[in-house]
Amino acid sequence: KSGFDVERIRADFPILHQQVNGQPLVYLDNAATTQKPEQVIAAISDYYRTDNSNVHRGAHALADRATVKFEAAREKVAQFLNAPAAKQIIWTRGTTESINLVAASWGKANLKPGDRILVSAMEHHANIVPWQFAAQATGATLEPIPVDAHGNINMLAFDSMLDSHVKMVAVGHVSNAMGTINPIEKIITLAHAVGARVLIDGAQAVSHWAVDVQKLNCDFYVFSAHKLFGPTGLGVLYGKEDLLNSMPPYQGGGEMIETVSFAGTTFNQLPYKFEAGTPDIAGAIGLGAAIDYLNALDRVAAAEHEQALLAYAEEKARATSGLTLVGTAPHKTSVMSFLIDGAHPADVGVLLDKQGVAVRTGNHCAQPIMDQFAIPGTVRASFSFYNTFAEVDRLFAAIEKAKTFLV
Numbered sequence: 001k002s003g004f005d006v007e008r009i010r011a012d013f014p015i016l017h018q019q020v021n022g023q024p025l026v027y028l029d030n031a032a033t034t035q036k037p038e039q040v041i042a043a044i045s046d047y048y049r050t051d052n053s054n055v056h057r058g059a060h061a062l063a064d065r066a067t068v069k070f071e072a073a074r075e076k077v078a079q080f081l082n083a084p085a086a087k088q089i090i091w092t093r094g095t096t097e098s099i100n101l102v103a104a105s106w107g108k109a110n111l112k113p114g115d116r117i118l119v120s121a122m123e124h125h126a127n128i129v130p131w132q133f134a135a136q137a138t139g140a141t142l143e144p145i146p147v148d149a150h151g152n153i154n155m156l157a158f159d160s161m162l163d164s165h166v167k168m169v170a171v172g173h174v175s176n177a178m179g180t181i182n183p184i185e186k187i188i189t190l191a192h193a194v195g196a197r198v199l200i201d202g203a204q205a206v207s208h209w210a211v212d213v214q215k216l217n218c219d220f221y222v223f224s225a226h227k228l229f230g231p232t233g234l235g236v237l238y239g240k241e242d243l244l245n246s247m248p249p250y251q252g253g254g255e256m257i258e259t260v261s262f263a264g265t266t267f268n269q270l271p272y273k274f275e276a277g278t279p280d281i282a283g284a285i286g287l288g289a290a291i292d293y294l295n296a297l298d299r300v301a302a303a304e305h306e307q308a309l310l311a312y313a314e315e316k317a318r319a320t321s322g323l324t325l326v327g328t329a330p331h332k333t334s335v336m337s338f339l340i341d342g343a344h345p346a347d348v349g350v351l352l353d354k355q356g357v358a359v360r361t362g363n364h365c366a367q368p369i370m371d372q373f374a375i376p377g378t379v380r381a382s383f384s385f386y387n388t389f390a391e392v393d394r395l396f397a398a399i400e401k402a403k404t405f406l407v
């Protein structure tokens with residue numbers, strides 16, 4: 001049991017206090033999206049209620065207030081990642097767009113036939129398909145780094161794949177399908193030793209612990225606001241300044257230009273070069289409020305509580321007949337994927353939902369690793385710091401009841 005005051009924390013999350021199918025909701029789908037504290041909800045509604053205006057170049061009080069709040073949010077993200085400067089924080093629509101931006105902009109400017117891109121076999125489709133596009137567009141090749149039966153990257157195989165033709169290594173900090181925490185410090189060191197750049201997909205890491213991009217020395221780090229108790233539709237791309245300055249714009253339009261003429265166009269400086277059009281101002285302010293909320297939390301205690309929930313859940317899973325865990329790496333975040341013998345994951349998910357327990361089922365946008373394991377997908381329970389040991393008990397009671405319908 002952990003000393004983390006979960007009940008006080010849960011009071012901050014209004015959505016958790018509802019009935020689903022006649023039972024108190026047990027929300028265990030945090031790897032898909034996290035829930036939002038009242039402080040985030042209020043920051044977004046207060047913005048629309050009081051400060052809403054378009055940003056930059058505004059000549060009135062609301063525009064100034066909106067701009068100050070919008071750029072303050074960028075500064076908070078820079079501090080959250082320990083980035084050297086806020087101009088290295090690019091707003092996007094999410095992890096997916098952040099990776100597409102790097103694959104399209106850096107990729108087309110730096111990849112050529114014979115170059116190689118490495119991604120792990122357990123990646124989310126958002127960290128596979130954009131690299132397939134870049135490979136197709138440039139003649140480079142995309143190769144999967146092998147993953148073992150526990151869901152660990154095979155580091156010996158990775159090391160043997162590296163040579164001077166490898167120009168990009170793109171891997172998840174944490175696997176969304178299995179929770180594996182990848183040894184990204186080692187991966188970054190090995191990749192840099194052959195001259196490759198490294199993009200780290202942090203979508204499943206940022207909600208669990210502090211990330212220091214300078215200490216990691218990664219070239220790019222990406223995540224989504226909705227994975228960090230913030231709103232959907234907003235993402236972050238961190239990049240090294242020289243890299244971002246060397247990359248061509250991703251989208252054209254207002255904000256990203258200095259001058260436009262039919263004779264030619266010049267582009268804006270960082271970060272605006274990559275931010276065409278009116279940005280998600282409210283979303284950025286909401287993410288800023290989420291970071292404020294996390295900064296006021298004992299994040300070490302929160303992470304310890306999540307790990308205690310995972311240990312408790314996996315202990316119960318191992319004692320549950322007919323249940324097989326998928327993803328048994330020694331270092332995991334609080335994600336537990338499993339199968340019930342003889343049952344399709346989707347059917348299990350429906351039966352759990354009927355009992356008020358929300359989990360995610362399917363391939364979790366990680367079809368290659370599901371194919372490697374020769375399974376159609378998994379049932380995935382993912383815990384956050386606002387979940388309780390009693391909710392783990394509710395999950396396993398629901399599993400036992402579901403089993404009576406399945407066999």
Ligand SMILES: Cc1ncc(COP(=O)(O)O)c(CNc2co[nH]c2=O)c1O
Pocket residue numbers: 031032033093094095096097124126127172174175176177201203204224226360364
């Ligand atoms: C590791 C990882 N990378 C990229 C993405 C894409 O993020 P988006 O652009 O905000 O959609 C996700 C979302 N993962 C999940 C979304 O729903 N269930 C999931 O596991 C993810 O977990």
